[in-house]
Amino acid sequence: MIKRILTVVYLAVVFTACKNEVTTKEPEANVDVSAKFNKMLDNYYEEGLKLNPVQATFAGDNRFNDQFPNPLADETVAKVKAYYTTYKEMLDQFDDASLSASEKMSKAILKWECDINLEAFKFKKEYFPIDQMWSINLVAGQLASGASAQPFETVEDYNNWLKRLEGYLEWLTSAESKMKEGMQAGYVLPKSLITKVLPQLEALTVEDLDKHLFYTPVKNFPEGFSEEDKKQLTEAYTKMVSEKIVPAYKSLHKFMSAEYMEAGRASSGISDIPNGADLYKYQIKLYTTTNMTADEIHELGLSEVARISAAMEKIKNEVGYKGDLKSFFDYVRTKKELMPFKDPQEVIDNFNAIHNRMKPQIEKLFDVKPKTPFEVRRTEAFREKSASAEYNPGSLDGTRPGIFYTPIPDVTKYNTYSDESLFLHEAIPGHHYQISLTQESKDLPQFRKTLWYSGYGEGWALYSESLGKELGLYTDPYQYFGMLGAEMHRAVRLVVDTGLHAKGWTREQAIQYSLDNEAESEAGITSEIERYMANPGQALSYKIGQLKIRELRAKAEVALGDKFDIREFHNQVLETGCVPLALLEDKISTWIIASK
CATH class of the missing domain: 1.10.1040 (N-(1-d-carboxylethyl)-l-norvaline Dehydrogenase; domain 2)
Structure with missing residues (x-):
């Protein structure tokens, strides 16, 4: 459907660069x-x-x-x-x-x-080193918790983190300096984003060490540490947190809440900063791996919103709702039967139950599965209010599991209607399959095992949502509506992201457009719009990539007929890891020819 629009950056790459990656005997001269x-x-x-x-x-x-x-x-x-x-x-x-x-x-x-x-x-x-969702300080908080990638198993591990924190403290100081430079040059965050950053910083100014995130490893010493080691590390972490971490966060919080907030932008889009229009073009290319223009993407988004709205109308009629679609969104948002939980663990249990329901069907679509373990966890409290559900990859050697994090700021308001599609996207067969199989590959060079192209990676995850019926899910019309809602959410992103950053839309216009066209809560939509404001273009990657993969599957099904094997198609898409979309398209085209 978007073949003519999707003008990809790699059109200059020769066709043979993307042939199936099979092992062949090379001539001696090439060895x-x-x-x-x-x-x-x-x-x-x-x-x-x-x-x-x-x-x-x-x-x-x-x-x-x-x-x-x-x-x-x-x-x-x-x-x-x-x-x-x-x-x-x-x-x-x-x-x-x-x-x-x-x-x-x-x-x-x-x-x-x-x-x-x-x-x-x-x-x-560099003038935007900190925001409410994407910046290094949030990663550092995850690592400091002791529950993420930074290991805290030996005395050396504990000392390594102390050394790493010295470098992080330099970054915190530099971040404040760069923001001050940015203020002078016209590069500042919108006030609404600064407002969301402040409580994240303030949470780490607490002086009670037992309540400080960066002190957590001291409260969880592994068995086998000697009393002397515990004493030495406790003193070192006490000094680091009390004398360095807390003062650094206090300084940054004071600056951002006063001087920086006063300078904050009233506008919402990136085009309002110097060279902002060209920056947005770059961001589109970075995240979609295409040369699509903002206007093309905006029109594509409007078209997809109309298509998905028609499908939503059918579900609305199926469940017997008599009002219009917009009021149905409110009905779904507030339906008490879709908010059944009283304990956060019930949310985690529900995702695990979804996994168990789909297990009998997964082999029909995938004959290669990752060995890396997988877990569902609640998002850490310090970032939960501003976080979206997300997947953190496991380690390359598979010893650390892939983790699907889900925020549960208020379990009594947690709505389950989109849980099946969310699990397919963030977990299996979405990000967990795609990333883990790449990392476990014996054929790819190391540098390709940790690459991330959002157009491919998020495109695959959104494509995975459409596999629900084939995997035995979406038997409940509200869960299928959740899938449509998730797809609509990504279609709306095409409209509002380009609206914010290329068409002069305000934050409030973008929020209202989203409220008019999808069933997300107003609080959730507000966080999403502010996410797009913080990282222009990233939100475009999902739908662009999904449409390309769906286009390639349809092309293969038509061309191969009875010879089409969905498991082999998925192997072809996944085996090369993250690639720009043009390379994926050439690879699938070559596979189709070879399969005939």
Whole structure:
């Protein structure tokens, strides 16, 4: 449906770069080239971990757990620029004719990585180091809790975190400095976003150590620690939190609540800052991996909203509701039968029950499943009020599980109508299958195992929601309406994100459009709109990617007829990991030809 609109960045890449990644015997003359190329890829990955050691920790690589190079420091910025520039130049040394099909794809992906990251330096994104949802301070809070990727199993682990915090403290100081520079140059957050950041910072100014998030590891020493070790670490963490962490957060909170708040923007969209229109074009390319324009995406969104509205009308009539669709949204939002829980654990149990219901059907659609364990957890309290449901990947070696986090700020108001589609998206077969299978791959080079392209990754997760009936779910019309609601939510995003950042919409206009067209609560919609304000373009990736994958499946079904195997199609989509959408399209086209 959107084939003509979806003009992708990689149209210049030769068709053969995306052929099926199968192992073939290489000519002798190419063996040395192949070895050099793959060594270059390994070096790229290793050097990348040193530049971003927190990413290494999340991948389960613990060699750099004590490091936190300040990404706002001039020295770090110079190293990152040199890194991408050097590897972009290295790619020119390798002729496609000397590379295997898999290596050609790796070359195309690495070129994309270098280009898109170097282009980012044209903009002043460092002037927005903190927001309510996406920034480093929220990641640091997760790590500090002791329940995330940072290990707290040995004395060395505890000391590593103390060392890492020294680097983090430098970042906190730099963040305040960069925001002050941004104020002078016209780069400030909207006031509504600053308002949401303040309670997150304030929660970490508490002086009662027993209530401080960063003190949590001291309250959970593993068995086997000696009394001497416990005493030494308790003293060190007490000093770190009381004398450094709390003062740093107090300083930042004071600055953002007063001076920065006063300077905050009344406008909502990114186009209102210097060079904002060009920044939004970049953000669209970054997150969708396409060259679509804001106008094209806006029109596509309006079309999808109309299509999904018609499907919603059918469900409304099926359950016997007599009012209009907008009033039906309110009816679903407030229906007491859809808010049955009194204890947060019941929400977790419900997601696990959904998983159990679909297990008998999963093998009909997937013959390759991840080995990495999986868990459902409640979102941590310190960020729960501003968080959306999300998936945190397991470690590369599978020892740390993939985790589906769901916020439950008020369990008595938790509405279950979209739980089935949410589980399919965030968990299985959505992000957990896609990310875990990539990380477990024996064929992909290391650098591709931790890549993330939102157009592909979020597109796959939204596509996964449409598999519910095939997996034995959506037997309840309200759950199917939940799926339609989730898809509508992503279609609305195309309209409101482009409205905010390219068409001059206000926050309030975007909230009202969402209220008029979807069944999310007003509080939930407000958080969503503010999320789009904080990270322009990211919300576009879901629908763009989903439509591309659905288009490719339909194309394969028509072309292959009885030869079409849904399990093999899913293998083809998943086996290469995250890729720009043009490379995925070429790969599926080549597979269709080969399958005939």
